[in-house]
Amino acid sequence: MAERIIVIDDDPVILKEALRSLKGAGMKTVALKSGEQLLEYISQNESPELILLDIKMPGMDGFETLIRLRKMENKGNETPVIFLTGQEDEEAEIRGLLLGAMDFISGVLNLRVRHAVELIKLQKNLAKEVEKKTKENEELFLQVVASLADAIDAKDAYTKGHSGRVAAYAREIARRCGYDEAQLDAVYMMGLLHDVGKIGVPDNIINKTGRLTDEEFAKIKKHPEIGGRILENIQKMPELVCGAKWHHERFDGKGYPDGLSGFDIPETARIIAVADAYDAMTSNRSYRNVLPQAKVRAEIEEGMGRQFDPRFAGIMLEMIDEDKDYTMRDRPD
Known part of the structure; x- marks a missing residue:
């Protein structure tokens, strides 16, 4: 199953190019033109694997969009976000990372996104495995404790x-x-x-x-x-x-x-x-x-x-x- 990526950018040319590039790499992509559209989409659909978010947009910029996204309950508050930027801006990068952005991309879109998606999947699988093992250990400990309690009684x-x-x-x-x-x-x-x-x-x-x-x-x-x-x-x-x-x-x-x-x-x-x-x-x-x-x-x-x-x-x-x-x-x- 193809990964679901949401791309948000108010520039139709950049949006079209990103869609073409990501779809060509086999990724299922949704295109949106504003932060408001993103929040609306997230509230009505399952969370995507990854969000690619432009910084400079009319209305809500990328930073404000990310802040509001993280405040959403159950949806959007943990979805990884990568900022799209057309120029190097160290101050903007620092601000974005402090807000919880995963990365910044200004070029080599396919490769960077593919690596990001693979990393996200690896982290999710690892978290699930840790959760599974933790649960198994807790159940084993409870069985041991219950057996000890029976021995005491x-x-x-x-x-x-x-x-x-x-x-x-x-x-x-x-x-x-x-x-x-x-x-x-x-x-x-x-x-x-x-x-x-x-x-x-x-x-x-x-x-x-x-x-x-x-x-x-x-x-x-x-x-x-x-x-x-x-x-x-x-x-x-x-x-x-x-x-x-x-x-x-x-x-x-x-x-x-x-x-x-x-x-x-x-x-x-x-x-x-x-x-x-x-x-x-x-x-x-x-x-x-x-x-x-x-x-x-x-x-x-x-x-x-x-x-x-x-x-x-x-x-x-x-x-x-x-x-x-x-x-x-x-x-x-």
Whole structure:
């Protein structure tokens, strides 16, 4: 398929020559006579591979046209532009390049345009390949994290799926707060890994059915710090530490490990704290069954401003109220 090039020049002789030259080189070319026509064309058609734009034109000159082109949403704001000029003008070239022009052409049109189009294609293909590989790496990382979360949950026969549910609840709370997709993915990942520190807690303590001794509870309370140390090693995602290390902090400052309070607790940790508490109450445990929904709601409401950030606890209450059939919980069956 021939490349689509738009040429804009108010001089009909130059325009005709450019069309003849480019078409002869096998390039599909559209001719326009002004910047206004270009903006109109771009708004109604697919973006071209390349725009060849004259600088000196009546009405909008080439510089003004490029400025307005870059302000267009979705179309035109990334289309490569090469300025056509009949004379060498260093000042004009500097101005054009600062505005985002790709190049200036004053001669050897076919060869320069062909090289420009090939470079653009190469850049697009490279960007697509990088995007593809990045996506593949992200999916692989998520699979590894999900498998790790399952391994953590498997230490306790009563917490199967806990990390996944906490991640899902936390993501929904964040979504209702207006987080973008990248932020939602990060919150979900933090939810999956929030209990990673339990790797360092003996199984006999995690699975104990009776009341924990003070010494045993002290060991349980170490899992946030252990999790924080583990996740500190993932330097490319430093935010992962937040969920693991501070999801047991309380809004009133009576939590652990650092006794943080209020907005000193990272926001993502405050979100995960609510999600974690909700799942703990709506899942079967070795010492009790799932709590009634009304009891869960009352506990979340009572904890607003004390255990939980009121904003995120309020969102969880909204989610509970929408869950008429109490399906948002651990359902082993």
